[in-house]
Amino acid sequence: xxxxxxxxxxxxxxxxxxxxxxxxxxxxxxxxxxxxxxxxxxxxxxxxxxxxxxxxxxxxxxxxxxxxxxxxxxxxxxxxxxxxxxxxxxxxxxxxxxxxxxxxxxxxxxxxxxxxxxxxxxxxxxxxxxxxxxx
Amino acid sequence: xxxxxxxxxxxxxxxxxxxxxxxxxxxxxxxxxxxxxxxxxxxxxxxxxxxxxxxxxxxxxxxxxxxxxxxxxxxxxxxxxxxxxxxxxxxxxxxxxxxxxxxxxxxxxxxxxxxx
Numbered sequence: 001x002x003x004x005x006x007x008x009x010x011x012x013x014x015x016x017x018x019x020x021x022x023x024x025x026x027x028x029x030x031x032x033x034x035x036x037x038x039x040x041x042x043x044x045x046x047x048x049x050x051x052x053x054x055x056x057x058x059x060x061x062x063x064x065x066x067x068x069x070x071x072x073x074x075x076x077x078x079x080x081x082x083x084x085x086x087x088x089x090x091x092x093x094x095x096x097x098x099x100x101x102x103x104x105x106x107x108x109x110x111x112x113x114x115x116x117x118x119x120x121x122x123x124x125x126x127x128x129x130x131x132x133x134x135x
Numbered sequence: 136x137x138x139x140x141x142x143x144x145x146x147x148x149x150x151x152x153x154x155x156x157x158x159x160x161x162x163x164x165x166x167x168x169x170x171x172x173x174x175x176x177x178x179x180x181x182x183x184x185x186x187x188x189x190x191x192x193x194x195x196x197x198x199x200x201x202x203x204x205x206x207x208x209x210x211x212x213x214x215x216x217x218x219x220x221x222x223x224x225x226x227x228x229x230x231x232x233x234x235x236x237x238x239x240x241x242x243x244x245x246x247x248x249x250x251x
Binding site: 021025063068070072073074075077079083085090091093095097099108112116122126127129130131134 | 137139141143179181182183184186188189190191192193194195199201205206207209211213215218224228229231232237238240241242243244245246247248
């Protein structure tokens with residue numbers, strides 16, 4: 001993918017020696033989350049904010065987003081030049097993609113260390129994928 | 136509204152492409168990207184390394200457990216994404232259908248959950 005520019009909030013990542021960039025994909029168990037009450041959610045939100053702030057402070061932050069529930073997802077496929085849209089996520093799994101962080105880390109180990117601090121690592125799992133643009 | 140367009144295609148298809156086909160595809164992505172930058176829809180986008188470079192982390196009882204590979208094994212794999220600004224889901228779907236990967240696989244369109 002040729003990308004002319006990065007527009008993550010207009011922020012240019014801090015250039016470090018040999019920076020590597022990773023996508024941390026947060027998968028959450030919907031049933032487990034449904035059991036959380038309002039106070040749990042508020043605490044979770046605080047944990048996420050604290051995590052995001054620490055990434056920013058350390059110059060590791062590129063972008064992050066939470067996704068609306070998978071029930072609001074649509075999938076688009078183009079077959080013989082015609083777009084076909086279906087409701088729901090592309091992959092039906094017990095745990096669903098709920099958000100992501102884009103981070104800079106010096107290597108995979110550092111990225112994994114960040115991933116395990118994401119609250120979602122306790123409620124599902126975090127997949128760590130290097131970006132193609134590395135090296 | 137902001138939407139995340141998740142591109143799912145078969146990694147094995149891409150690996151089997153010859154150099155010329157891979158270059159043509161890369162060019163198509165370039166044209167698509169330039170198009171949505173020009174139209175003001177583009178917010179960001181990245182291509183991901185194949186799933187064989189993925190590691191998954193789970194924390195159980197306060198202990199981190201890492202496993203090789205993606206979180207979910209699927210027939211088609213997440214290969215990249217675009218973040219876009221669109222006025223509604225219909226416009227987002229229209230943009231998704233123009234991504235070259237929509238012909239080879241599927242694009243999942245997810246609204247962003249605004250935080251703060």
